[in-house]
Every structure is written in structure tokens, then in C-alpha cells.
Amino acid sequence: MTAAEYDEYVTYSRQHFEEGLIRAGFSEVDTGWQGPILHSDGTTEVLITLRSRYPFQPPRVAPVDPDAASWSWHRELDGALCLVAEDDHGGLWWTDASSFLEHVTAWFEQAGAGWPNDRPDLDLDRYFRPSEDERLYLYDDLPRYRNGFVRFRPAKNNTMRIGGGTRPTKNTKHIKDRFGYVADLGGVDVPPRSWDDVAARIDPGVDLDRRIRNHSVEIVVLIYLRGSHDGAIVLEVWPTVGGGTAVRRLRSGADTDAAKSARAGLLAPELRECRVAIVGVGALGSFIADMLVRSGIRHLTLVDGDVVMPGNLVRHLVGPEAIGLSKVKAVKQHLIAREAIAADRIDVIDEALTSGDQAIGLVGSHDLVVDATADFATTALLHVSARSLSKQIVSAVIQNDGARYRIDLLPSLDGSDPLPPSTSETDLPRREVFEAGCGSPISPTPPYVVVEAAAASVRHVIGLLVGLPLHPAGEVRNLPIGTIRTRE
Incomplete structure (x- = not known):
């Protein structure tokens, strides 16, 4: 495919999709295409945006009123609907507007039914923005640290490894270590998306907010359950000027026998x-x-x-x-x-x-x-x-x-x-x-x-x-x- 043929394909795909939206009652607005999705619980106005990589990336769909659809594991951090699983490699089916809108309708039907037979993806990471810290934070058997304080120590290959401990009262040679707390959220039906969401689920007796303000806790590790599956996420936390707490997701991974054999x-x-x-x-x-x-x-x-x-x-x-x-x-x-x-x-x-x-x-x-x-x-x-x-x-x-x-x-x-028996004959030059x-x-x-x-x-x-x-x-x-x- 030449560059001209590629451009022609992309242009045709966008035009074909937009014509399908018009036929379905959508109107073009400054930020995309707005229109109704009819489902069992009524009608929801959504905004459909064709992203820069379309048609090789599905359109973004979000309710015009963010709270018009229930918040769940099936929505992105920015409120968009999760419509395509990462392992869905069945072709660019979303380029047909009619098929795509049917998929959006099915999303609302599933949401209204409470997501029966939901696949328990342990993807809490995508509900927090990534940290600028590029190190990999490794943890082993987290249940033994449950509701306790930990320290991450620098290790080889730009990694940080977990261990028990709290921040010393005076600066020591271990100042490069980062100190934190492991909190057990239990079963999580609606993923937290902010520090306030997280703090509301943690035992208030720990008083993490105070520890974050005095910098004795910089890392919060969350253990959670989705369905019958154990999940974990490592967060970086720090106090903001206005008295709040900022939170970012750190790159992390389990260094356990189970993870190595999975x-x-x-x-x-x-x-x-x-x-x-x-x-x-x-x-x-x-x-x-x-x-x-x-x-x-x-x-x-x-x-x-x-x-x-x-x-x-x-x-x-x-x-x-x-x-x-x-x-x-x-x-x-x-x-x-x-x-x-x-x-x-x-x-x-x-x-x-x-x-x-x-x-x-x-x-x-x-x-x-x-x-x-x-x-x-x-x-x-x-x-x-x-x-x-x-x-x-x-x-x-x-x-x-x-x-x-x-x-x-x-x-x-x-x-x-x-x-x-095999022969040793071959016509290859030797x-x-x-x-x-x-x-x-x-x-x-x-x-x-x-x-x-x-x-x-x-x-x-x-x-x-x-x-x-x-x-x-x-x-x-x-x-x-x-x-x-x-x-x-």
C-alpha cells in the first residue's frame, strides 16, 4: 500500500463512519459527534470522538453527562466507556457505524444489568495517571505486610524491592529508600480514581493523611479483590499546597513464584x-x-x-x-x-x-x-x-x-x-x-x-x-x- 492509498483508506473509513452516525441521528459538534443511545433504561446522550489513530483505534464514547452512566470497571479514568478488550483482535469491526452503535447499546444494557458474568480483569492501574518515576517497584508476598508499614529499597536494574520497616526519625544512609503502607481494600466493585476514593476505604485509625503530610509515607500499596482474584497496585502519594493529597501510579509487579509460573x-x-x-x-x-x-x-x-x-x-x-x-x-x-x-x-x-x-x-x-x-x-x-x-x-x-x-x-x-527410516539425501549445495x-x-x-x-x-x-x-x-x-x- 502506497502512502496515497493509505491516506485514501483512512479518509474513506472516517467518511463512511460519519455518514453512518448521521443516519443514526447524530450531529457534529465542536468536540465530536453527539447523539442518542436507546437502551432498556431509557436514552443516554453520548459524544463519539474519532481519535487520531482511527480507523486502527476504536472511537471514544462518553456520556455527555458523566454521571448519566454508572461508574464501574467498564469506564476509563476520563469517563469514556470501555468497549473493546485488549485481546479483541477480530478485525476493525468498529469502522461500521451501525455495528459500533449496537456495541454501545449492548454496553448500556450490560451496565443496567450490573455486568453479569463480568470478566475479573485486574486492571486498577488504568484508573490512575502514571508517575514520572520510571523505576519498577517489586513486591513479593503482600498479605504478610497487610495493614502494615513497608520500605522499598533500591536494587539492580532500576528496581525497588519491598521489605518491612518505617521511616527512621533521623536522616540515615537509607534515605534513598522509600517508605509506605500496605492497605487491604477487600472486594472492589467500583474502582477508586482519586486519593479521596482510596482514603474512604482505608481504616481511618491509620491516619495516613497525616503521615503523608509529614512525608513518613510516600508509597501506598493497595491489595484488592475483583471476583475471586487477588490484585495489587502501587501508588505514589504526596501532599499538595491546598492541603490535599496527590496520587500517581507507579510501575509495579509481583516477584512471586505464582507470578513467575502464571x-x-x-x-x-x-x-x-x-x-x-x-x-x-x-x-x-x-x-x-x-x-x-x-x-x-x-x-x-x-x-x-x-x-x-x-x-x-x-x-x-x-x-x-x-x-x-x-x-x-x-x-x-x-x-x-x-x-x-x-x-x-x-x-x-x-x-x-x-x-x-x-x-x-x-x-x-x-x-x-x-x-x-x-x-x-x-x-x-x-x-x-x-x-x-x-x-x-x-x-x-x-x-x-x-x-x-x-x-x-x-x-x-x-x-x-x-x-x-530417514534418508540422508539432500539436493542442497554442501x-x-x-x-x-x-x-x-x-x-x-x-x-x-x-x-x-x-x-x-x-x-x-x-x-x-x-x-x-x-x-x-x-x-x-x-x-x-x-x-x-x-x-x-
């Missing part, structure tokens, strides 16, 4: 007690380990006898700080450094898997073993061990310089046929590269193939662990040749 997937709780061993933590195995831990695994064994070389880094999980370490220790350190898993939950075996006793012990003591060695002898050893114990392993390998990855469930489930001290050519497999293969492997691993296998035998994926063809 995005791990619905199966994360079920995976926490599963024990997984990964044999071979090179490029593919290292990313499999990382994704499993991110997905909820909290018991891991890493097996590999190799060390991290400079040439490994472009495809490996770890960075240059790990050069010279064994791969198992390097991956363990990386996972611990991210605070993704405790050190005592990762066992490392800094040697290659070579004996039947080792293989039987590993398969027997884990819920699942993942073979990422790309070594036929190791795969065969683990396969025989799994069969003898009536268990399965997952074997993951990248083939043909990244043109294919293969994931085998060995032995296959329920007597299903195994995947057919330019062999050798490295000093390495007797075999270096594989030119690109990093993105490693990550894709690791993700596919993890899906199969999780499927087996939760009893919902993706396929009884595994998966083979041939990657488009054009994505890895090199230029001559």
Missing part, C-alpha cells in the same frame, strides 16, 4: 513433580532443558561429558561466560541464574552414557528420558533399556544440516509402527567446514532450526508426561529448502 502454561502444575533426564545437552538438548523448566519441570538430570567451546555458542543456550565449563554445569548454572529452578533440583552427570547399568538406572529413576545426543549407539542403548522396563524414551535429532528434524518415541506406543581440533565437518544447522526442533521435542515430552501423547511414534518435519539454502 505464563508457563495450563499444564505447569501437573509437570512440577515429573522427573526428566536429558542425555546430551549440546545445542538441541540445552534448549530442550530450558523449555522444559520454563514449562514447569522442577526435577531435571543432565547427562553429557563434553565442554563448552567458543564455536558452540551461536547455537547453544549458554553464553561466553560458560566457555570451558562442562556443558551440564553450564546449563545448570544458566537455569539457576534465571531463578527458574533451584540448584538442588538439577542433577548433573559429567560423563557420556556408555553402559547398560547406567542406562537402566537413568530410565528407571525418571518419568522420561530425552536423548538429544544424535549418537546411534547411545540411542540404541536407551531404547533397549526403555523396552526392558516397559517405558518410553524420546529421541530428538536434527538431520541433513538442518533440513529435517526427527522426534522418535522409542518404543512406539501401543504396538504402533515406528516412524520410517560446503564442508572443518575446525582445528575437530575431526569431522562442522554442521551448518542454523540456530532457528535448533530452537524449532527443541520446541517440537518439548511438546512430545509434555504429551507423554501428562498422558496425552501427540503421536504414538513421533514426528518428522522436513524444513523448506529455501530457508536454509546458502548463496554461492
Whole structure:
């Protein structure tokens, strides 16, 4: 689309929408388009404004009389109606005036009914203007500070971390700390939008207004409930010249186990007690380990006898700080450094898997073993061990310089046929590269193939662990040749 075509599209969209408003009885005024919305409880005059990013941003709608509609979680700080959820990606449906006005009518109907089946978004932040303080305020288990005083201390990466305490009576070296109070608002049906709204919900015996005036409280943390969900917001407060209290929202976030695992997937709780061993933590195995831990695994064994070389880094999980370490220790350190898993939950075996006793012990003591060695002898050893114990392993390998990855469930489930053998044929131009001290050519497999293969492997691993296998035998994926063809 050219710039001229873009301008023409925007102009047409605005004109088409405004013509629809005129047909619906709206009139243009200085600040937008004013007209009636008919609903069960009567008629409400609203003002519709097409914002600068229209049609890529929905129009703003607000009652002409701000109090003509009930204040609720479904109104913005400035009184506008909340009409489009952030996760509504169904297209620019609001560009049709008739459909948009139907949506506005539905809003008033829902408001009149008290918002039945309301989704409990914990979005109290949007009812306060942001502070100029750009630091991130981190809190942990807020209930232990409930209705008590706290201090936020400066920490790395421009963060402030919560702890107990009150402002000392004299200036000390801790003057950079900020002191506050944690108040529990309980269930919140109508979101507060000012300090007066907040103060009306806090126990007056705390006398926060006085503490704010003498600067012994600069931060107020609010704990609240919306539906059955816990929410929190961190506010900055200070006295104004007229004797009031100003309030702004600080950037904040929970630094708790629950917050760190909330995005791990619905199966994360079920995976926490599963024990997984990964044999071979090179490029593919290292990313499999990382994704499993991110997905909820909290018991891991890493097996590999190799060390991290400079040439490994472009495809490996770890960075240059790990050069010279064994791969198992390097991956363990990386996972611990991210605070993704405790050190005592990762066992490392800094040697290659070579004996039947080792293989039987590993398969027997884990819920699942993942073979990422790309070594036929190791795969065969683990396969025989799994069969003898009536268990399965997952074997993951990248083939043909990244043109294919293969994931085998060995032995296959329920007597299903195994995947057919792969060929090594490829029509890709091959330019062999050798490295000093390495007797075999270096594989030119690109990093993105490693990550894709690791993700596919993890899906199969999780499927087996939760009893919902993706396929009884595994998966083979041939990657488009054009994505890895090199230029001559």
C-alpha cells in the first residue's frame, strides 16, 4: 500500500463512519459527534470522538453527562466507556457505524444489568495517571505486610524491592529508600480514581493523611479483590499546597513464584513433580532443558561429558561466560541464574552414557528420558533399556544440516509402527567446514532450526508426561529448502 492509498483508506473509513452516525441521528459538534443511545433504561446522550489513530483505534464514547452512566470497571479514568478488550483482535469491526452503535447499546444494557458474568480483569492501574518515576517497584508476598508499614529499597536494574520497616526519625544512609503502607481494600466493585476514593476505604485509625503530610509515607500499596482474584497496585502519594493529597501510579509487579509460573502454561502444575533426564545437552538438548523448566519441570538430570567451546555458542543456550565449563554445569548454572529452578533440583552427570547399568538406572529413576545426543549407539542403548522396563524414551535429532528434524518415541506406543527410516539425501549445495581440533565437518544447522526442533521435542515430552501423547511414534518435519539454502 502506497502512502496515497493509505491516506485514501483512512479518509474513506472516517467518511463512511460519519455518514453512518448521521443516519443514526447524530450531529457534529465542536468536540465530536453527539447523539442518542436507546437502551432498556431509557436514552443516554453520548459524544463519539474519532481519535487520531482511527480507523486502527476504536472511537471514544462518553456520556455527555458523566454521571448519566454508572461508574464501574467498564469506564476509563476520563469517563469514556470501555468497549473493546485488549485481546479483541477480530478485525476493525468498529469502522461500521451501525455495528459500533449496537456495541454501545449492548454496553448500556450490560451496565443496567450490573455486568453479569463480568470478566475479573485486574486492571486498577488504568484508573490512575502514571508517575514520572520510571523505576519498577517489586513486591513479593503482600498479605504478610497487610495493614502494615513497608520500605522499598533500591536494587539492580532500576528496581525497588519491598521489605518491612518505617521511616527512621533521623536522616540515615537509607534515605534513598522509600517508605509506605500496605492497605487491604477487600472486594472492589467500583474502582477508586482519586486519593479521596482510596482514603474512604482505608481504616481511618491509620491516619495516613497525616503521615503523608509529614512525608513518613510516600508509597501506598493497595491489595484488592475483583471476583475471586487477588490484585495489587502501587501508588505514589504526596501532599499538595491546598492541603490535599496527590496520587500517581507507579510501575509495579509481583516477584512471586505464582507470578513467575502464571505464563508457563495450563499444564505447569501437573509437570512440577515429573522427573526428566536429558542425555546430551549440546545445542538441541540445552534448549530442550530450558523449555522444559520454563514449562514447569522442577526435577531435571543432565547427562553429557563434553565442554563448552567458543564455536558452540551461536547455537547453544549458554553464553561466553560458560566457555570451558562442562556443558551440564553450564546449563545448570544458566537455569539457576534465571531463578527458574533451584540448584538442588538439577542433577548433573559429567560423563557420556556408555553402559547398560547406567542406562537402566537413568530410565528407571525418571518419568522420561530425552536423548538429544544424535549418537546411534547411545540411542540404541536407551531404547533397549526403555523396552526392558516397559517405558518410553524420546529421541530428538536434527538431520541433513538442518533440513529435517526427527522426534522418535522409542518404543512406539501401543504396538504402533515406528516412524520410517530417514534418508540422508539432500539436493542442497554442501560446503564442508572443518575446525582445528575437530575431526569431522562442522554442521551448518542454523540456530532457528535448533530452537524449532527443541520446541517440537518439548511438546512430545509434555504429551507423554501428562498422558496425552501427540503421536504414538513421533514426528518428522522436513524444513523448506529455501530457508536454509546458502548463496554461492
